[in-house]
Amino acid sequence: xxxxxxxxxxxxxxxxxxxxxxxxxxxxxxxxxxxxxxxxxxxxxxxxxxxxxxxxxxxxxxxxxxxxxxxxxxxxxxxxxxxxxxxxxxxxxxxxxxxxxxxxxxxxxxxxxxxxxxxxxxxxxxxxxxxxxxxxxxxxxxxxxxxxxxxxxxxxxxxxxxxxxxxxxxxxxxxxxxxxxxxxxxxxxxxxxxxxxxxxxxxxxxxxxxxxxxxxxxxxxxxxxxxxxxxxxxxxxxxxxxxxxxxx
Amino acid sequence: xxxxxxxxxxxxxxxxxxxxxxxxxxxxxxxxxxxxxxxxxxxxxxxxxxxxxxxxxxxxxxxxxxxxxxxxxxxxxxxxxxxxxxxxxxxxxxxxxxxxxxxxxxxxxxxxxxxxxxxxxxxxxxxxxxxxxxxxxxxxxxxxxxxxxxxxxxxxxxxxxxxxxxxxxxxxxxxxxxxxxxxxxxxxxxxxxxxxxxxxxxxxxxxxxxxxxxxxxxxxxxxxxxxxxxxxxxxxxxxxxxxxxxxx
DNA sequence: GAGTGGTCTAGACCACGGC
DNA sequence: CCGTGGTCTAGACCACTCT
Numbered sequence: 001x002x003x004x005x006x007x008x009x010x011x012x013x014x015x016x017x018x019x020x021x022x023x024x025x026x027x028x029x030x031x032x033x034x035x036x037x038x039x040x041x042x043x044x045x046x047x048x049x050x051x052x053x054x055x056x057x058x059x060x061x062x063x064x065x066x067x068x069x070x071x072x073x074x075x076x077x078x079x080x081x082x083x084x085x086x087x088x089x090x091x092x093x094x095x096x097x098x099x100x101x102x103x104x105x106x107x108x109x110x111x112x113x114x115x116x117x118x119x120x121x122x123x124x125x126x127x128x129x130x131x132x133x134x135x136x137x138x139x140x141x142x143x144x145x146x147x148x149x150x151x152x153x154x155x156x157x158x159x160x161x162x163x164x165x166x167x168x169x170x171x172x173x174x175x176x177x178x179x180x181x182x183x184x185x186x187x188x189x190x191x192x193x194x195x196x197x198x199x200x201x202x203x204x205x206x207x208x209x210x211x212x213x214x215x216x217x218x219x220x221x222x223x224x225x226x227x228x229x230x231x232x233x234x235x236x237x238x239x240x241x242x243x244x245x246x247x248x
Numbered sequence: 249x250x251x252x253x254x255x256x257x258x259x260x261x262x263x264x265x266x267x268x269x270x271x272x273x274x275x276x277x278x279x280x281x282x283x284x285x286x287x288x289x290x291x292x293x294x295x296x297x298x299x300x301x302x303x304x305x306x307x308x309x310x311x312x313x314x315x316x317x318x319x320x321x322x323x324x325x326x327x328x329x330x331x332x333x334x335x336x337x338x339x340x341x342x343x344x345x346x347x348x349x350x351x352x353x354x355x356x357x358x359x360x361x362x363x364x365x366x367x368x369x370x371x372x373x374x375x376x377x378x379x380x381x382x383x384x385x386x387x388x389x390x391x392x393x394x395x396x397x398x399x400x401x402x403x404x405x406x407x408x409x410x411x412x413x414x415x416x417x418x419x420x421x422x423x424x425x426x427x428x429x430x431x432x433x434x435x436x437x438x439x440x441x442x443x444x445x446x447x448x449x450x451x452x453x454x455x456x457x458x459x460x461x462x463x464x465x466x467x468x469x470x471x472x473x474x475x476x477x478x479x480x481x482x483x484x485x486x487x488x489x490x491x492x493x494x495x496x
Numbered sequence: 497g498a499g500t501g502g503t504c505t506a507g508a509c510c511a512c513g514g515c
Numbered sequence: 516c517c518g519t520g521g522t523c524t525a526g527a528c529c530a531c532t533c534t
Contacts, residue, residue, distance in 0.1 A: 068531035
């Protein structure tokens with residue numbers, strides 16, 4: 001079986017190393033990082049390369065850089081649980097919220113693309129789609145209901161339910177279709193549970209009164225839509241965070 | 249009155265120029281941008297500087313870069329209305345959703361910080377806070393209810409309601425407290441309208457069944473919390489988008 | 497003035513896609 | 516092979532903070 005390639009770039013490695021340094025220093029209550037020049041020297045990279053990493057970490061909120069003073073660890077950032085900025089699997093979301101995840105495939109079927117799905121996935125109307133509905137639990141309590149659609153023909157082999165019963169949704173796509181999710185676009189809305197049940201056409205397992213709805217279209221490297229997903233979250237169990245920084 | 253400074257950096261200017269180029273080319277149905285070398289030459293900047301801008305635009309979804317092929321405009325990106333990644337005012341959110349905004353100050357009062365607010369704003373419990381409740385309308389229909397708290401003593405002058413009755417929340421802070429919001433952290437949840445009314449202790453103007461709740465803490469350049477805000481959105485009127493890209 | 501982050505440049509070399 | 520984006524370096528100079 002072809003394994004996902006882990007091309008390691010200097011920047012990627014650096015990022016890991018600097019993040020580790022941040023966590024270590026944080027535990028020792030030392031919030032000030034060394035000057036950029038010194039860090040670059042120690043890590044044996046150009047200052048520009050290091051700065052690329054530091055810029056990334058700043059925009060994600062891990063550090064705060066103060067002109068003329070230095071670079072400091074942002075204690076706030078280490079308290080975030082689920083960063084909306086990261087593309088991660090449902091199981092990891094549950095895990096990051098401090099719960100033990102488990103999941104079941106509620107249903108798997110082939111359907112025809114209606115007008116809306118066809119437009120989103122850029123396939124002709126009536127195109128054969130795979131529709132998968134997942135239920136994800138946090139410590140046994142229903143936390144997420146997710147429905148995903150993708151074109152049947154992106155898979156070269158037949159797929160049974162067991163293929164989908166793994167932790168990673170993205171992994172299935174990479175292994176079975178050879179395509180990676182590179183980016184996605186989310187849309188946020190809310191529904192009461194009654195409305196959600198009506199939308200899905202059956203009772204969901206969720207026990208809360210209202211749900212957070214995230215519609216997502218995932219794209220591959222070429223910008224071609226691969227999956228459309230609709231996920232319902234019980235926000236008493238799953239809490240998303242988003243750290244934002246002013247541009248410019 | 250001290251005006252907000254608009255320090256223009258090369259990268260900032262470049263960004264505007266490249267974005268303009270993208271919009272222009274898009275309208276001419278030409279999705280391929282010139283090679284980086286050529287663009288850099290035309291714009292009279294180093295390729296690295298241009299690349300910095302292109303990286304930004306790629307992570308925001310405006311362009312897709314294909315190794316060995318070129319840089320292409322992402323038509324998807326130009327269809328997004330409210331990008332969650334941007335820190336913008338409520339009025340702008342309404343505007344970007346295609347509606348005409350208007351707003352009223354529902355209430356303005358001084359309160360004492362309870363344990364939760366004190367922790368979030370990093371002030372002692374019982375500290376004097378200003379509490380402002382806004383109602384924002386889209387084409388006259390109630391769309392957002394927002395409550396904000398900040399320490400009374402960050403303002404040097406007394407504040408009456410009229411001071412808050414402007415479009416920009418951020419502007420009030422900059423003009424009256426001399427401090428800029430640099431970043432913020434959001435938390436997402438949902439409530440039914442009944443629950444929301446109970447939380448606020450009075451009837452809201454919202455006419456939907458469930459609301460999207462965004463709790464935000466805004467920080468200044470130093471990483472000091474300035475405002476805590478709780479905003480309730482009618483997602484039938486306000487739709488947030490978020491474009492994400494895989495890191496590394 | 498010393499220390500530190502912010503900006504920008506010039507150029508080398510690598511890796512991918514297509515002819 | 517060429518054209519293109521991806522990575523990395525070295526170093527110049529500016530701007531802010533503190534003493």
